[in-house]
Amino acid sequence: MHRTKVRIVEEALDANNTIAEANRADFDRAGVRVVNFMSAPGAGKTALLERVVADLPGVRVGVLEGDVQGSMDADRLASLHVPVTQLNTDAGFGGECHLDANMVRSALGELPLDEIDLLVIENVGNLVCPAEFRVGEDARIMVSSITEGEEKPLKYPLMFRACELVLVNKIDLLPHLDFDLDRFLYNLDQVHPGVERMLVSAKTGEGVGEWREWLTRVGAPVEAHA
Amino acid sequence: MHRTKVRIVEEALDANNTIAEANRADFDRAGVRVVNFMSAPGAGKTALLERVVADLPGVRVGVLEGDVQGSMDADRLASLHVPVTQLNTDAGFGGECHLDANMVRSALGELPLDEIDLLVIENVGNLVCPAEFRVGEDARIMVSSITEGEEKPLKYPLMFRACELVLVNKIDLLPHLDFDLDRFLYNLDQVHPGVERMLVSAKTGEGVGEWREWLTRVGAPVEAHA
Numbered sequence: 001m002h003r004t005k006v007r008i009v010e011e012a013l014d015a016n017n018t019i020a021e022a023n024r025a026d027f028d029r030a031g032v033r034v035v036n037f038m039s040a041p042g043a044g045k046t047a048l049l050e051r052v053v054a055d056l057p058g059v060r061v062g063v064l065e066g067d068v069q070g071s072m073d074a075d076r077l078a079s080l081h082v083p084v085t086q087l088n089t090d091a092g093f094g095g096e097c098h099l100d101a102n103m104v105r106s107a108l109g110e111l112p113l114d115e116i117d118l119l120v121i122e123n124v125g126n127l128v129c130p131a132e133f134r135v136g137e138d139a140r141i142m143v144s145s146i147t148e149g150e151e152k153p154l155k156y157p158l159m160f161r162a163c164e165l166v167l168v169n170k171i172d173l174l175p176h177l178d179f180d181l182d183r184f185l186y187n188l189d190q191v192h193p194g195v196e197r198m199l200v201s202a203k204t205g206e207g208v209g210e211w212r213e214w215l216t217r218v219g220a221p222v223e224a225h226a
Numbered sequence: 227m228h229r230t231k232v233r234i235v236e237e238a239l240d241a242n243n244t245i246a247e248a249n250r251a252d253f254d255r256a257g258v259r260v261v262n263f264m265s266a267p268g269a270g271k272t273a274l275l276e277r278v279v280a281d282l283p284g285v286r287v288g289v290l291e292g293d294v295q296g297s298m299d300a301d302r303l304a305s306l307h308v309p310v311t312q313l314n315t316d317a318g319f320g321g322e323c324h325l326d327a328n329m330v331r332s333a334l335g336e337l338p339l340d341e342i343d344l345l346v347i348e349n350v351g352n353l354v355c356p357a358e359f360r361v362g363e364d365a366r367i368m369v370s371s372i373t374e375g376e377e378k379p380l381k382y383p384l385m386f387r388a389c390e391l392v393l394v395n396k397i398d399l400l401p402h403l404d405f406d407l408d409r410f411l412y413n414l415d416q417v418h419p420g421v422e423r424m425l426v427s428a429k430t431g432e433g434v435g436e437w438r439e440w441l442t443r444v445g446a447p448v449e450a451h452a
Contacts, residue, residue: 040267041353041382042374068354068384072377095384097323097354125381126352127267128294128323147373147396148268151298155351156267158294158321170373176402178429203404 016133019101023108023136030113031222034121035215036135038159039143040152041125044169046073047202048143049120052212054080059219062116064107066124068095073122085110089124098129101136118219127156131163139218143167146177150184157191165196165214172201242359245327249334249362256339257448260347261441262361264385265369266378267351270395272299273428274369275346278438280306285445288342290333292350294321299348311336315350324355327362344445353382357389365444369393372403376410383417391422391440398427 027034039045053061062083065074074086087107089096096103104121111119121137123130131140140163144152147170153160160166166188174181181199188197198214200207253260265271279287288309291300300312313333315322322329330347337345347363349356357366366389370378373396379386386392392414400407407425414423424440426433 040351042266042371042378067381069382070380072380095354095358097352124354125266126323126354128321128350128352132321145268145373147371147399152268154296154298155293156295173373173399173402176399 013132016101019105020134020136023101023105026108027113027119027136032113032116032119033219033222034119034135034137034139035218036121036123036130036137036140037143038123038127038130038140038163039125040127040145040148043125043143043145043148044202045122045125045143046076048167048169048200048208048211049077049122050080051202051205051208052215053077053082053120056118056212056216056219058221059118059216060116061118061120061219062112064104064111064119064121066099066103066122068097068124083112083116097124097126098133099123099135100133104135117221118215120215127152127159131156131159131161139164141165141167143169144184145170146173146179146181146184150180150187153184153187153191160188160195161192163192163195165198166192167207167211168197168199169202171199171206172204239358242327245331246360246362249327249331252334253339253345253362258339258342258345259445259448260345260361260363260365261444262347262349262356262363262366263369264349264353264356264366264389265351266353266371266374269351269369269371269374270428271348271351271369272302274393274395274426274434274437275303275348276306277428277431277434278441279303279308279346282344282438282442282445284447285344285442286342287344287346287445288338290330290337290345290347292325292329292348294323294350309338309342323350323352324359325349325361326359330361343447344441346441353378353385357382357385357387365390367391367393369395370410371396372399372405372407372410376406376413379410379413379417386414386421387418389418389421391424392418393433393437394423394425395428397425397432398430 074084078084142163304310368389
């Protein structure tokens with residue numbers, strides 16, 4: 001029974017990858033770069049996006065907002081006059097815990113791909129499944145809040161391995177927590193040696209300049225790369 | 227295609243419920259009460275268990291520890307001389323994001339059911355899927371850390387609805403966060419009116435006495451209820 005289950009999962013991931021490639025081709029045709037933005041619930045993804053999406057020099061940003069239910073984060077970002085499309089995952093049962101390529105594909109028609117250079121896909125808050133499903137992105141960013149503890153890279157290694165940038169958020173709380181930053185960074189290097197990382201605070205703005213520059217580089221209009 | 231997917235999910239949940247009932251019957255025969263302990267990653271489940279599991283008056287506790295990978299939490303709890311069984315969900319692919327009834331069933335043979343009154347099942351850190359899968363428990367407890375923000379009940383309503391007790395943890399950080407506790411409690415009552423809740427801090431011990439008493443009541447030996 002276990003073997004069958006594994007096979008079904010592998011087939012589902014194969015199908016997902018096929019659709020992710022189709023998404024990728026559509027994004028390429030439109031000249032749009034795509035970032036898949038992931039974290040545990042409450043790590044601060046939306047707050048970090050609020051800090052930068054309306055203010056990337058020369059880069060027009062759109063957001064695809066994934067949530068089980070509701071549109072609170074989408075509303076927060078839309079108030080910055082950035083085009084935001086909401087994707088809810090709760091149809092049919094208790095809710096999907098991640099976005100997959102087909103869900104993103106279902107939203108393609110509603111995305112203003114001609115008017116943006118960079119699409120940020122804010123995934124459902126979850127440290128497991130989002131890392132398993134490519135959606136057609138150029139880069140994956142994960143946010144880890146220091147309130148979650150030092151051992152998270154060891155407990156959720158796939159997520160920390162499956163990204164090009166780790167934003168270590170809520171760094172302003174360091175004086176108030178029993179959090180060993182060196183230990184966290186050591187654990188991070190155990191599962192993803194040398195991965196780019198930035199210490200940031202959406203609250204105080206610490207590190208936000210560096211984060212904005214990174215996203216600007218990724219999102220720079222494709223013509224500029226030619 | 228979507229309809230098919232929903233049907234497959236419903237069948238999977240039906241099968242899960244059947245196995246959960248079998249687990250329930252086995253727990254009843256052994257006179258063991260079972261609690262399913264859930265939260266987002268890093269909300270403090272293990273730290274809250276460390277505070278109480280070795281010290282419930284008249285209740286012998288065992289722990290079933292669910293993690294994608296590793297046994298760090300199990301090791302922490304085992305050091306308290308409480309029987310701990312590790313269940314890892316990473317076989318075959320990137321890892322299951324929750325425990326289901328069949329995974330718990332696969333561990334039954336390794337649990338010292340004759341020697342405990344209360345089994346605490348520490349689920350995988352995730353605010354979506356654990357709430358969808360009963361495992362044969364008597365009660366479900368969820369932990370919400372105030373660092374995760376006020377809107378979590380609205381964004382993950384099933385999880386907040388599917389529990390008998392909400393532990394609002396890391397309350398010691400209240401002075402250092404932009405967290406509106408009244409707003410959080412209002413949101414909680416929107417999705418689960420009147421659900422029992424306790425403000426706690428695993429770090430300072432605030433509220434831990436009340437939490438210990440709750441768990442002691444749930445775990446009191448079954449004979450005592452006769």
